[in-house]
Each structure stands twice: as structure tokens, then as C-alpha cells.
Amino acid sequence: MSTGSPPVHVVVVGAGITGLACAHRLLTLDPTIKVTLLEASDRIGGLIRTTPFAGLPAVDEAADAFLLRVPSARDLAHAVGLGDVLTSPAVAQASVWRGRLHPLPESLLLGVPTRLAPLGRSRLLSARGKIRAGLEPLVPRTSIDNDCLGAYMRKRLGNEVHEMLIDPLVGSIYAADTDNFSLRGMPQLSELATEGRSLIISARKRPKPAAHGTETPVFAAPIGGMQQLVDATLDAVTRLGATVLTNERVTSVERTATGVVVQTSSGSHHCDHVVLAGPARHTGEWLAATAPNAGRLLREWEHASVVMVTLAVPKRSLPRAAVGSGYLVPKPVQRFVTAVSFASQKWAHLDSDSTAVLRVSLGRDGMPLHHHSDDELQSFTLADLKMHLGVDLNPSAVRVTRWVESFPQYRPQHFDRVAHVEAHLAVELPTAHLAGASYRGIGIPACIQQANDVAMRIIDEISAR
Numbered sequence: 001m002s003t004g005s006p007p008v009h010v011v012v013v014g015a016g017i018t019g020l021a022c023a024h025r026l027l028t029l030d031p032t033i034k035v036t037l038l039e040a041s042d043r044i045g046g047l048i049r050t051t052p053f054a055g056l057p058a059v060d061e062a063a064d065a066f067l068l069r070v071p072s073a074r075d076l077a078h079a080v081g082l083g084d085v086l087t088s089p090a091v092a093q094a095s096v097w098r099g100r101l102h103p104l105p106e107s108l109l110l111g112v113p114t115r116l117a118p119l120g121r122s123r124l125l126s127a128r129g130k131i132r133a134g135l136e137p138l139v140p141r142t143s144i145d146n147d148c149l150g151a152y153m154r155k156r157l158g159n160e161v162h163e164m165l166i167d168p169l170v171g172s173i174y175a176a177d178t179d180n181f182s183l184r185g186m187p188q189l190s191e192l193a194t195e196g197r198s199l200i201i202s203a204r205k206r207p208k209p210a211a212h213g214t215e216t217p218v219f220a221a222p223i224g225g226m227q228q229l230v231d232a233t234l235d236a237v238t239r240l241g242a243t244v245l246t247n248e249r250v251t252s253v254e255r256t257a258t259g260v261v262v263q264t265s266s267g268s269h270h271c272d273h274v275v276l277a278g279p280a281r282h283t284g285e286w287l288a289a290t291a292p293n294a295g296r297l298l299r300e301w302e303h304a305s306v307v308m309v310t311l312a313v314p315k316r317s318l319p320r321a322a323v324g325s326g327y328l329v330p331k332p333v334q335r336f337v338t339a340v341s342f343a344s345q346k347w348a349h350l351d352s353d354s355t356a357v358l359r360v361s362l363g364r365d366g367m368p369l370h371h372h373s374d375d376e377l378q379s380f381t382l383a384d385l386k387m388h389l390g391v392d393l394n395p396s397a398v399r400v401t402r403w404v405e406s407f408p409q410y411r412p413q414h415f416d417r418v419a420h421v422e423a424h425l426a427v428e429l430p431t432a433h434l435a436g437a438s439y440r441g442i443g444i445p446a447c448i449q450q451a452n453d454v455a456m457r458i459i460d461e462i463s464a465r
């Protein structure tokens with residue numbers, strides 16, 4: 001920016017982790033930029049929320065960990081001063097419920113067996129399912145053109161491996177039905193699918209996982225819960241000079257002769273660039289007038305809703321089988337519950353002598369539950385847990401959190417759709433930028449990575465002027 005000219009103004013819409021991270025990266029790269037963050041609700045953090053529960057100061061109501069493989073979340077945590085409070089799960093072993101709890105076989109890559117011996121020993125699959133999976137190296141090449149994860153995996157590894165391993169593991173990340181989900185939406189799996197004809201042979205060529213007990217942590221979280229990352233990032237962006245406005249609902253984003261005007265429920269904000277970091281469907285509505293083609297495609301995005309029920313139960317009431325970090329419930333045997341996290345076993349700081357904390361996920365794409373009352377959701381949860389664990393749990397505390405339309409669904413050809421939207425936007429509103437869970441990965445690291453990329457692009461565009 002030349003001396004004397006007004007500062008470049010960037011408005012970021014949506015103060016979830018994406019919007020916050022984008023504001024942080026913009027101001028770190030260029031402290032002279034004016035950044036305004038607009039949030040419709042009365043709180044910051046979007047889908048991240050941590051609150052006290054059952055005498056514990058901080059129990060997450062949604063995300064409770066981020067992956068370390070993509071370093072952006074860990075890097076942000078360090079940049080905002082949380083390096084010393086990051087912790088990792090105390091246990092990694094998870095199970096799958098099929099009549100009883102079965103430990104996940106070793107050597108899986110998102111459910112794809114990288115070695116057949118552990119699969120052979122597991123009692124989760126029938127003999128027929130194991131034989132079918134073992135034949136995968138002989139199956140002729142499978143086209144990936146239709147980009148459907150379920151169809152691809154069923155053809156390669158058979159229905160049982162898909163339904164008992166891949167769908168529960170991938171489905172639980174995206175609240176998805178993987179029979180209607182993009183293969184490319186899971187880059188680790190699509191890379192494997194494009195590397196060679198056989199998934200198992202390609203997976204075998206990967207470096208061997210570390211021996212049991214010597215693994216480096218896969219996940220991390222601030223000890224005060226994921227809200228601590230939000231709060232520390234908010235503090236940092238405020239210190240760096242950002243203006244953060246809550247209860248400021250964006251209604252439209254329009255092009256002007258000199259830039260962009262963002263209309264809100266209480267006024268308007270003129271800016272040079274706008275970062276659209278809210279859910280795609282809402283973004284499509286804001287763009288309806290100015291970017292009709294991009295807006296129309298965005299309004300077609302589908303989102304799944306889930307419910308998180310948190311329970312405090314007497315530790316002694318849990319059966320001996322309830323070991324490890326938790327378990328997944330495969331689609332063919334689901335009623336309401338899709339996954340259970342034994343949160344106080346997973347996180348040492350949530351553990352106590354007498355009480356166990358469970359975080360139970362209900363609902364997914366194709367299983368809407370929001371028409372049920374909290375009392376009904378609680379009784380469905382307890383009935384499902386009784387079926388899974390064989391015991392009546394008498395919770396001393398229950399918390400029901402509804403996450404409506406929280407999981408964008410990456411339908412087959414998702415990334416082509418994102419590319420089309422961005423191509424339209426480049427013509428219709430070139431200084432608008434998309435980032436967040438709806439586009440290039442739903443996990444917190446992927447959201448932060450998108451935020452960083454958009455911030456860098458804006459800086460490049462500013463310097464090229």
C-alpha cells in the first residue's frame with residue numbers, strides 16, 4: 001500500500017474458525033490492511049463450542065480434536081500462544097459395533113486394509129467378507145469417473161468391508177452416507193485409487209505404520225477444549241486491529257464501481273475484498289443478485305444435521321468391553337446413534353475416579369432427527385447404548401446439542417462444482433473469495449488451510465495492483 005492512500009479493507013463474513021483464521025493470516029501478512037469480521041450470531045466460533053459439563057470446566061459440544069497431518073491447525077494454535085496447552089488423546093484404539101464391540105483391525109487407511117492378516121484375524125467381518133476383500137488385487141481396474149466413494153469401494157473390496165469399515169470411518173467424519181459422497185472428497189483414498197489398479201497393493205507400498213505404542217500422535221486439541229483455539233485466535237485478531245462484530249447478519253454482497261458492499265441487518269460495509277466464510281447455502285443467498293450463476297450453484301449445496309448427546313455416567317456402570325476411545329455404528333445396524341466417544345478415556349484431563357463422560361453422535365445424511373424433542377433424543381440415546389453395551393446407563397447429567405445443517409455434503413463431482421462456482425465468481429464478483437467447510441475439506445485443519453490460501457491470494461492481488 002502506498003503512503004497516503006486509504007488502507008485496503010477486507011470484510012470477512014462468518015466468525016467460525018475459517019473466518020477467524022483468515023483474519024489472522026491477513027493481518028499477520030500485512031498489518032496495514034483493515035479487516036472487519038461480521039458474524040450473524042451472538043457468539044464467535046460457529047460450529048466449535050466448548051462449555052462446562054457435569055462439574056468439568058470445558059467439554060466440547062462438537063469438534064474435540066484436530067488432525068496433525070495437515071499442520072495448519074497446530075501452526076495456528078502455536079501462533080496464537082497455545083503451543084504449551086496442546087494435548088493428544090490418551091488412547092487411540094476404536095471399535096465397531098456389530099452385535100458386540102469389535103476392535104478396529106490394525107493397518108487400516110480410512111477403512112482400507114493395508115495388510116490382510118489383521119483383517120483375517122478380526123471377528124468383525126464374516127469369512128465371506130474377508131475372502132472378498134482378499135480378492136481385491138485380482139479385481140480389474142475400477143473407473144473413478146463417477147466419483148462415488150461407496151460405489152468404488154464396494155466394487156473393489158466388497159460390500160462388507162465397505163459397510164463395516166469404510167462407511168463408518170468416513171461417514172463419521174462428514175456425517176455422510178458414502179454411497180452418495182465424493183471419492184475425491186477423501187484425498188487419501190482417491191490418491192490410493194489413482195496410484196494403481198489395486199488399493200491393497202498401492203497401500204502396501206506406503207511406509208509401514210509405527211509399531212504399536214511408538215506412534216506419533218495423530219490428533220491434538222487445546223486442553224481447554226476447541227473453544228480455546230477460537231478464543232485465542234479472536235484475541236490475536238483483535239490485538240492485530242481487526243473489528244469483530246456479532247449480531248451482524250449479512251443479507252447480500254453486491255458489486256460497486258469501486259469494490260464491494262456487504263449489506264447487513266444493521267447497515268453496510270464497503271470493502272475492496274470480501275471473504276465468504278459461511279455455509280455455502282447461505283453464501284448463495286447473499287450472492288443471488290450480483291453473482292446469480294455462482295449463487296444458484298451454491299444454493300444447491302446440501303448439508304446434513306446431527307445431534308451430540310453428552311452423558312455423565314457412573315464409571316462402574318460401563319461394561320469391560322467399553323475400552324479405548326469409542327466406537328462406530330455401521331449403517332446397516334444403525335437406529336439413531338452413529339458413533340460414541342468415551343471422552344473421559346480419550347482425554348486424560350476429562351478423567352475422574354467415579355464419572356465417565358460419553359459424547360454420543362446421532363443422525364447423518366439421510367437420517368434427520370431434528371423433529372424429535374430433547375427428551376426423545378435422550379431416550380433414543382440410552383436405548384441404543386443399552387443395545388450396544390448391554391447395560392442401563394443412569395446418567396447424572398445430560399446435554400443435548402443440535403447441530404442443524406452443520407455438515408456440508410460433498411456429493412460426487414463436488415470439486416468440479418466448486419471449480420464451476422469459482423469460475424462464475426471470477427467473472428461476476430472477482431474480489432469475492434470462498435473458504436470454509438463447504439468447499440475443500442471439513443476438518444478444522446482443512447478450514448484453516450483454505451483461510452490461509454485465500455489470505456495469501458488477497459495479498460497477492462493487492463500487491464499486483
Ligand SMILES: Cc1cc2nc3c(=O)[nH]c(=O)nc-3n(C[C@H](O)[C@H](O)[C@H](O)COP(=O)(O)OP(=O)(O)OC[C@H]3O[C@@H](n4cnc5c(N)ncnc54)[C@H](O)[C@@H]3O)c2cc1C
Binds near residue numbers: 019046249403407435
Ligand atoms: C458435531 C461436530 C463435530 C465435529 N468434529 C470435528 C473434529 O473432531 N475435528 C475436526 O477437525 N472437525 C470437526 N468438525 C468439523 C469442523 O468443526 C467444522 O467443519 C468447522 O468448524 C467449520 O468451520 P467454518 O468456519 O468453515 O464454518 P462455521 O463454523 O459454520 O462458521 C460459519 C459462521 O458463519 C456465520 N454465518 C452464517 N450466516 C451468516 C450471515 N448471514 N452473516 C454473518 N455470519 C453468518 C455462522 O453463524 C458461523 O459462525 C465437527 C463438526 C461438528 C458439527
